[in-house]
Amino acid sequence: MKKIFALLLAAVMVFALAACGNETTEPTEAEVATDATEAATPVMTHAEYMAAPMESEVTVETFVQGHQSWWDNKITVYCQSEDGAYLLYELACSEEDAEKLVPGTKIRVNGYKSEWSGEIEIVDGTFEFVNDGETFIAEALDVTELLGSEELINHQNEFVSFKGMSVESISYKNDEPGDDIYLTLGYNGASYEFCVEVYLTGVESEVYTTVGTLKAGDKVDVEGFLYWYEGVNPHITAITVAQ
Numbered sequence: 001m002k003k004i005f006a007l008l009l010a011a012v013m014v015f016a017l018a019a020c021g022n023e024t025t026e027p028t029e030a031e032v033a034t035d036a037t038e039a040a041t042p043v044m045t046h047a048e049y050m051a052a053p054m055e056s057e058v059t060v061e062t063f064v065q066g067h068q069s070w071w072d073n074k075i076t077v078y079c080q081s082e083d084g085a086y087l088l089y090e091l092a093c094s095e096e097d098a099e100k101l102v103p104g105t106k107i108r109v110n111g112y113k114s115e116w117s118g119e120i121e122i123v124d125g126t127f128e129f130v131n132d133g134e135t136f137i138a139e140a141l142d143v144t145e146l147l148g149s150e151e152l153i154n155h156q157n158e159f160v161s162f163k164g165m166s167v168e169s170i171s172y173k174n175d176e177p178g179d180d181i182y183l184t185l186g187y188n189g190a191s192y193e194f195c196v197e198v199y200l201t202g203v204e205s206e207v208y209t210t211v212g213t214l215k216a217g218d219k220v221d222v223e224g225f226l227y228w229y230e231g232v233n234p235h236i237t238a239i240t241v242a243q
Helices: 002-022 029-039 046-051 206-211
Strands: 057-067 074-081 084-092 106-116 119-129 159-172 181-187 190-196 219-225 235-241
Touching: 046 057, 046 084, 057 084, 084 106, 181 206, 190 206, 206 235
Parallel strands: 084 119, 190 235
Antiparallel strands: 057 074, 057 106, 074 084, 106 119, 159 181, 159 219, 181 190, 219 235
C-alpha cells in the first residue's frame, strides 16, 4: 500500500512540474515599452541622414520653418535643425495638425529618403509632435559667395539669403499672374533660377506682389529655402529692392 501511495505521489509531482514548465506569463508594461523602443527606428543626425542610401527608411527630429498649402491630407514642409535642413514632400497630415505646424515647432518624422532632379527629400512620411519644450527658427545664412561652387549644395533646403543680385527676367507659370513666378537673377556674370511658389507664399503676400513689379536691371536681396531642381532653384519667401 505504501508503494502504491509513493508511486501516485511521484506521478502527481511529475504532472505539476510539467504544468509549471508550460506556464506563460504576460509581459509587464515596462517590458512592452522597452520592446517598442528597441523596435523603433533610431533618430538620425543630419549627417547620418545624408549618408543613408536612397529609398532607405529614415527617422529625424527637426523644426518646422515653413510649409506649403495643406491639401488632401498632405503637406510639404521645410524643416531645419542646428545641423542641417530637410524637405518633407507631401507629408501625411490632417488639416487640424497642419494648423499646428508653425515655425519653430519640433516634430519627429519617419519616411523614406528620395531624390528628384537633384533635390534630396523625405517622401511617404508620417510625423508626430515632440513636446519637449525645444524650439528653433533658423536665421538666413548668406550664401551669395557660394553661387556657382560645389559647396552650395551642402546647404540644400536651409533658410538662406542672396545679396546684390541683378534681375534679368520674370515670367509666370502658365503666363499669367496667380501662379508660380520664375525669376532669373544674375551675379558675377552668371544666371540663376529662383521661384516664388504660390502654394508657399500665396498671391497676397508681400514677396509675391513685389516680385511682380520688378524690372530687368533692378538690384535685389533675396531670402528663401535652398531648393534644388536641375541645379540651385531657391523658393523665395522675401525680397528687398536695393535703394
